[in-house]
Amino acid sequence: MSPQVIPHALERLIQDLTRLPGIGKKTASRLALNILRRPPAEARELATALMELHRSIQLCSCCFTFSESDPCALCADPKRDASLVCVVEQPGDLLAIEKTGTFQGHYHILHGVLSPIDGIGPGEIKVTELEARAGNGTIKEILIATSSTVPGEATANYLIDRLQNKPVLVTRLACGIPMGMDIKYADKHTLARAIESRSKTT
């Protein structure tokens, strides 16, 4: 194909879109052509939203979530329980937990998990900051809610270790059979975990 067949501006947008996670060359072309077919105002709106993004959002200096204010709305909310802190890997995990509507405490975003193979040690994620918060006297319980993946578990174990001398109760999310799942389809590790952590009926 002669190089000039795709207009430069289109090619450039396709290139930029392929940087996003899960967007390959084909999806990027489809998205870019779709944007081109729609009114220019929509492309401008999207561009403005992108420009605004980093300009108006920073990290909350307390829990390190993305926020337009510092401290963030959650940390500043007097109705939330400041003695309970949930530790998650990423801001997206915070949103998932907020959606459940069952957690009324504060958060602490690690911004990653320990992954020596990718050069991510405790210094690259917000561990020291968590340790400092754990010693501030307000926090009574730290609920570690990292993913139940290998790096997530490793990070959880590391945090438990780092927090053992702090005057806080360290807890973990329960592990077991997902709601609505047929037992015979559960993988053996999940099933083993569910058996180990079995609970008393009342």
Next chain:
Amino acid sequence: MSPQVIPHALERLIQDLTRLPGIGKKTASRLALNILRRPPAEARELATALMELHRSIQLCSCCFTFSESDPCALCADPKRDASLVCVVEQPGDLLAIEKTGTFQGHYHILHGVLSPIDGIGPGEIKVTELEARAGNGTIKEILIATSSTVPGEATANYLIDRLQNKPVLVTRLACGIPMGMDIKYADKHTLARAIESRSKTT
């Protein structure tokens, strides 16, 4: 979830992203959070590419493809055969055909297919423009390359009708078994078409 949990600027980007085809609320959140985690320069680059898109690209007045120049690079290329015109639904189809490297003629982009249910009649796509081109004396063959879907076929049949009094040969893409496909997995319509259109061995 309290509404202020998601910063407004993030919420707005998520909203704008969900307008794109195949991007739901979850994917949009994932993309937006990913953009937020990356350097601000990348978001700015993407925004600039979006701003530039409609500013620098228009429709070629001859073949109606998206182009930075008018006529487009393909229509202006003296090495291409102006007597053969391939009719496609969208600019993306042009790119797909160009990738094969086997077509050296010009194009005509319809910008849609006939779809009465969506209110798309001949006036909404570039049919009159094709008719005008067919009578200009340069074009000897018009290859109709609409999709082999119901609306694509209907559009092709309509075009064949409209072009029958023009001094041009009207051809269609061959229909048959895709390359590398096992006969037993071909659907019966494709197989029937392949039998009807069987070709002589040399």
